[in-house]
Structure formats: structure tokens, C-alpha cells
Amino acid sequence: xxxxxxxxxxxxxxxxxxxxxxxxxxxxxxxxxxxxxxxxxxxxxxxxxxxxxxxxxxxxxxxxxxxxxxxxxxxxxxxxxxxxxxxxxxxxxxxxxxxxxxxxxxxxxxxxxxxxxxxxxxxxxxxxxxxxxxxxxxxxxxxxxxxxxxxxxxxxxxxxxxxxxxxxxxxxxxxxxxxxxxxxxxxxxxxxxxxxxxxxxxxxxxxxxxxxxxxxxxxxxxxxxxxxxxxxxxxxxxxxxxxxxxxxxxxxxxxxxxxxxxxxxxxxxxxxxxxxxxxxxxxxxxxxxxxxxxxxxxxxxxxxxxxxxxxxxxxxxxxxxxxxxxxxxxxxxxxxxxxxxxxxxxxxxxxxxxxxxxxxxxxxxxxxxxxxxxxxxxxxxxxx
Amino acid sequence: xxxxxxxxxxxxxxxxxxxxxxxxxxxxxxxxxxxxxxxxxxxxxxxxxxxxxxxxxxxxxxxxxxxxxxxxxxxxxxxxxxxxxxxxxxxxxxxxxxxxxxxxxxxxxxxxxxxxxxxxxxxxxxxxxxxxxxxxxxxxxxxxxxxxxxxxxxxxxxxxxxxxxxxxxxxxxxxxxxxxxxxxxxxxxxxxxxxxxxxxxxxxxxxxxxxxxxxxxxxxxxxxxxxxxxxxxxxxxxxxxxxxxxxxxxxxxxxxxxxxxxxxxxxxxxxxxxxxxxxxxxxxxxxxxxxxxxxxxxxxxxxxxxxxxxxxxxxxxxxxxxxxxxxxxxxxxxxxxxxxxxxxxxxxxxxxxxxxxxxxxxxxxxxxxxxxxxxxxxxxxxxx
Numbered sequence: 001x002x003x004x005x006x007x008x009x010x011x012x013x014x015x016x017x018x019x020x021x022x023x024x025x026x027x028x029x030x031x032x033x034x035x036x037x038x039x040x041x042x043x044x045x046x047x048x049x050x051x052x053x054x055x056x057x058x059x060x061x062x063x064x065x066x067x068x069x070x071x072x073x074x075x076x077x078x079x080x081x082x083x084x085x086x087x088x089x090x091x092x093x094x095x096x097x098x099x100x101x102x103x104x105x106x107x108x109x110x111x112x113x114x115x116x117x118x119x120x121x122x123x124x125x126x127x128x129x130x131x132x133x134x135x136x137x138x139x140x141x142x143x144x145x146x147x148x149x150x151x152x153x154x155x156x157x158x159x160x161x162x163x164x165x166x167x168x169x170x171x172x173x174x175x176x177x178x179x180x181x182x183x184x185x186x187x188x189x190x191x192x193x194x195x196x197x198x199x200x201x202x203x204x205x206x207x208x209x210x211x212x213x214x215x216x217x218x219x220x221x222x223x224x225x226x227x228x229x230x231x232x233x234x235x236x237x238x239x240x241x242x243x244x245x246x247x248x249x250x251x252x253x254x255x256x257x258x259x260x261x262x263x264x265x266x267x268x269x270x271x272x273x274x275x276x277x278x279x280x281x282x283x284x285x286x287x288x289x290x291x292x293x294x295x296x297x298x299x300x301x302x303x304x305x306x307x308x309x310x311x312x313x314x315x316x317x318x319x320x321x322x323x324x325x326x327x328x329x330x331x332x333x334x335x336x337x338x339x340x341x342x343x344x345x346x347x348x349x350x351x352x353x354x355x356x357x358x359x360x361x362x363x364x365x366x367x368x369x370x371x372x373x374x375x376x377x378x379x380x381x382x383x384x
Numbered sequence: 385x386x387x388x389x390x391x392x393x394x395x396x397x398x399x400x401x402x403x404x405x406x407x408x409x410x411x412x413x414x415x416x417x418x419x420x421x422x423x424x425x426x427x428x429x430x431x432x433x434x435x436x437x438x439x440x441x442x443x444x445x446x447x448x449x450x451x452x453x454x455x456x457x458x459x460x461x462x463x464x465x466x467x468x469x470x471x472x473x474x475x476x477x478x479x480x481x482x483x484x485x486x487x488x489x490x491x492x493x494x495x496x497x498x499x500x501x502x503x504x505x506x507x508x509x510x511x512x513x514x515x516x517x518x519x520x521x522x523x524x525x526x527x528x529x530x531x532x533x534x535x536x537x538x539x540x541x542x543x544x545x546x547x548x549x550x551x552x553x554x555x556x557x558x559x560x561x562x563x564x565x566x567x568x569x570x571x572x573x574x575x576x577x578x579x580x581x582x583x584x585x586x587x588x589x590x591x592x593x594x595x596x597x598x599x600x601x602x603x604x605x606x607x608x609x610x611x612x613x614x615x616x617x618x619x620x621x622x623x624x625x626x627x628x629x630x631x632x633x634x635x636x637x638x639x640x641x642x643x644x645x646x647x648x649x650x651x652x653x654x655x656x657x658x659x660x661x662x663x664x665x666x667x668x669x670x671x672x673x674x675x676x677x678x679x680x681x682x683x684x685x686x687x688x689x690x691x692x693x694x695x696x697x698x699x700x701x702x703x704x705x706x707x708x709x710x711x712x713x714x715x716x717x718x719x720x721x722x723x724x725x726x727x728x729x730x731x732x733x734x735x736x737x738x739x740x741x742x743x744x745x746x747x748x749x750x751x752x753x754x755x756x757x758x759x760x761x762x763x764x765x766x767x768x
Contacts, residue, residue, distance in 0.1 A: 143527040
């Protein structure tokens, strides 16, 4: 093979990966999937004439099990849902026993190491899906920044949302520190949590105060999300925690110091909130405890602080007994979440101490669907 | 089914999408893929005991056609490459005729509407792959910002890279405006082009001047990338161009005005460069022409300005005949690129006019592999 021939072949290959993929997928036109119908049902389509059995699984189904798609004469498998409420929905296909993404839907999000298709829909203004969608309103800025953490001896990456108008304003803004869960990173609240869309929409509607939202990376082992860290690591649930004496919580002052010296922030406890999901909820508790008088609003989303034994209750008391009372402990948990009992214990503990507490129970479990909702609710409670 | 039962089921489903997916995929431990071996060969693995034929295609193969993977006793299909040079490589599998991504590799990038697995490797400092990887050096900031475009009557989104130290400096920085191709958006140069990594590395090595890189959205129909625009549109190659009288080039002053009033930029033509790939190359030409004396460095990566007829040559002359000479026209093209003849014509035109021109021909074709390389080279030529 002559050199030019190889070069031409390589070029054709590299250009053609998507084209040839379409060919491999089907010799006919691609199918539209998902299609949101006028009655708010949603139709999913998948072309594969060779497949024997195709299932769909998704969080819009009322069935826990995947359901069968039906094959048409044209080799296109189809499933149409019940009418759905406004939401962000996740789904994928199971093709002859193997999970795969919908090749017709380029909207995908990564949760730890798994990519899943999603779509948003809203049936009216102000339904849940509406807050996760983009509207023709003023938009804030999202920045990916690196900060120095002397406590950990390294630089680390964070996502920072600043609201529309921040750059041209001379005003100072309150700050919400928003923490992810095990296996997550500084991209999680942005990509899975739709933080930018939720805040843009709440602020435009006058339902939340313009605020800065800081989303640091809460994983000790990695200083950045995959693709932005030095190694091409594979994230897992279990590589989030430190086995050393240094915990991510011990370095939180580095996060605050960076934010307060790099952004026009309003200081004082009344202008700082901290919230997190699951592991991040536990971190929110302990950081507020180790920074007494720093935060006035503490959000615990699907809080995973264990309170099953007297020792654990004592540990909770140690985390939750500041010398000062914040203006709000906000607790959100799903009725089917395994940590619901913990959340109730924390609520009861706050009540027994006379701390200001709000408890919100939603449907469902330990899911991003709930964490998006909790952020939407919590953001309306703070800095007011 | 009682309510609680449904809620519990939904919760289990939503939590379990990735867990059940792993189950569906295999009852055994996941396989590692890709694995970069000590001799710089790379091993790909894919577990699927039911598959009859599994191929791999990728831009590291010396063959244009996909090659067969070999099934082991354990149902794991394997392919090991030749020793590879440092690069960012793309690949996917074809399983019984259907293209699919590697379920073991969460590193994926989206090119228009197609997701493809990738990995980076470097065999020594300073090889190509090294520039696309993240190293333990100072990192710049990446911001996603919205700007007002009075010319188009809308707000639009852009990506802005600012180099390490920008925020704490009082200095002014030169600006590279970097344009994507058909079907792309403001995320393309960041995600596919590895712009942040390339600039961080070049600047840390002292090979490029610290500069701001502005990556606007050059698609008329959409004002932001998928997921950040009002509609959940499906990007295509063909929806990039305007069919109205307003072209994205006509609104470019809005981009410059926003950048120069929101960043500490050094003004004057010697501090402005503009470059783009394919469609963006054509836009770079015409924007430099319609903003005479604005840019001193013009980069044309796989330039697609047609020059096959006398009329097209006259049109080129009209684009390329400014009243002033820039310091550099830099032309990069692949030896197997279909637009190579155009690039040579442009080079010859510059030479005939006595314009300063550099022509760089690489292997391969109209691919991101080349555009990353051209950015790496062009960024070292400007602002010096």
C-alpha cells in the first residue's frame, strides 16, 4: 500500500466514523427518537432488523421492570409511553440482553461511569421540567476554574455559576456551596443537576435571589473530573473517600478563601449557604460544624448521616450542635430512599434542639430526579 | 400496586439503571478497555458472549476497513493494536453489523450528533498526545458565557479560555478567535479540539504567549450548543448555514465588542488573531476582510474556500485582498483532504500578492486530529 493510499484511507476512515456508523446501523434514514407527542406521550424508536428482543427501561415507566418494544415491518422497534408530566427523564434500551444507548438521541449525561440518554419536557410553565429547560431569559455564566488548596497540597478544579448581570454589576452576591455525592465531581451538579438552568429560571422568575453557586470537586483522590485530571481514571462510587487523615472537609477553607478573593461576594453568615446530596450532605453538616458561624442555610439532600446507634446519635449531635443556630436546616428525602430513616432522625434531632428545620419528602429514592427538585426548592429558601 | 410499592419500584429503577445495565451486559466483572500496554500497543476488550462477529474501527488502524476482534473462551472479544505514537485516538465497535460504543470506556466525545470513544496517550514529552493530555502545570479558566448580538437580535453563547494567572494579573492579553466547522458549536473546540489542554501546555512550556481564546457559536440557526439552547434540536452538518440575508459573519463585531468590554484584552491588530476549521476557515477569511486592520494573524485549517472557476478566484481575491497585509496567513491542510487543492490555491494567491503565508501539509484528511495539530502549531506562531 503506497503512502498516499494509506493517508487517503486513514482520512476517509477518520472522517467517516459517523457516516459509516450510520451505514452499519441501517441502510435507511435514521429514525426520530424520542418524539414528544402533542398529548404528552413520548414515542421511542430504534431500528434494528436483526434484534430478537428489545426492551426499554426508564424512570418514566410505572413498571420497575423494562418493558418490551414492538417491532414493525420496517425493522423499527417502537414504544409509546403514557402521557407524562414535565420532567427530565432517563432511559436506555436493552437489545438482546445488552444495554445500549439510543443511537438517535444525542442527549446523554454521564453519571459516574455510565452514560444514559435523557430528554426534558414541560407541559406548562412552572412544572418541574420547565425549570430544567432553557428559556429565552437572561443567562448566567458557568466557569471551570482551578484553585490552590494548601491544605491538600494541590490545585483542584471547581465549577462556578454566576448569575446574569454579575459581570456588569458592582454589587456583592451571596454564595451557595453545592456538593456532589460519591463518585461525582465538579461537573455532576452542572450536567446531571441542571444547576445552571434551574438557577437561571428561578432568578429570572424572581423566585430566587441572584447568587453565586460554587460546585467544588469533593473527591479526595482526584482533583478534577475525568478528562481534566492528570490521569485518565475510571470513576467509581468507592474512590470518593479518603483513606488518609486528610479529608476533603479539612480543605474547605481553601474553597471559601478562593471564592471570596476571586468573586464579588457578600460575606457574613447570612450570605453563605451549603448543601449537598448524599455524601455531600454529610460533608455539608460537618463543614458547617467545623466552620461555626459561617453558614446560615444548610441543605441536606438525601442525607446519609447514619443514626442507628447511640454512638452514631452522639456523632450526629457533635456535627449538628453548633454554638449558633443557622437560619435553616433544610432536609429533603425520597419516600423510597434507603436513607429516609436517617433524614427523619436528623429532623427530629433538630426539633428536639429547637433548631429551625424544614423537612420535605418527595416520591422516589436516591436519584438525581430528586436532587434537581431539592435544589429547585432549597434555592428559593435561602438569602431571604 | 400500592402507591408505596410504585414509589419504591421507581426508586429502585432510577437508582439501578447503571447497575442493571452492568447485569444485562455481563454477569461477570467488567473488562478493562482500552488498556495501554508498556510497549505502546493498546488492547481493546468487549464482553459479549452472544455476538457472532465483532469489529473495531478507529483512526489508529493502518487499515481503512474495520478489523475483526477475536473472541476468547470467556466471551470477551479482544484486539491489540500495533505500537502507537502519542495521539488522541477515536474508535468504536461494530457488533453484528451495528455500531456501538465501548461500554468499558466512559471517555466519549460528541462530534455533531455522534458520540465516539476516545483515549489519549503519549510516549514522550512533547509528542502530539502529550499536548492533548492534562499535566501538573498551571491551568487556565474555561467560561461559558452569553453575549448580546444586536446584529442578530438575540443572545448567543460562547466559550472563553483565559490563561492561568489571568484573574490575578493586571496585564492585558491578546485574543485568538477560534471558529468551528459545519455542525459544530461553541463546545466543539473545547471538547473535540482539546483547546484548553493545548493552550495550558503550550503556555506552561513557554511555546505560546498567554492569550485569551474565544470560541463563539458560528451557527446561525442555533444560539447555543445542544442542551443550552431553547429547543432540544438535533445538530446536523446542514443546519449550520443561514438562508437569510444575515450571516454569522455580519454579527462578528458583536463578538469582538463583548470580549473587549468584558476581558482585559490588548487591542490593536497585532493582538488579534482569527482562525477556524473548514466552514470556520472561510468565516475567518471573510471576517478579516470585513474588519480591515483588525487581525494580524489569520489561520485557515482545512480551508474550504472554493477556487475552481474564474468567478470563485475573483471571490477569493475579494476576501483576501485587504488594504493592509496581515503578519501571517497560516494554512494547514491534510494531504488526503478533499479541500487540499483549495488550500494550495489560497497559498499561491497569497504568494502572488506577496502576502506573508505559511503552508503546512499534514497526513490525513478533514479531521479533528488535524485541527488539534494545526491549533498546536498556529498558537505558537502568533503574538510574537
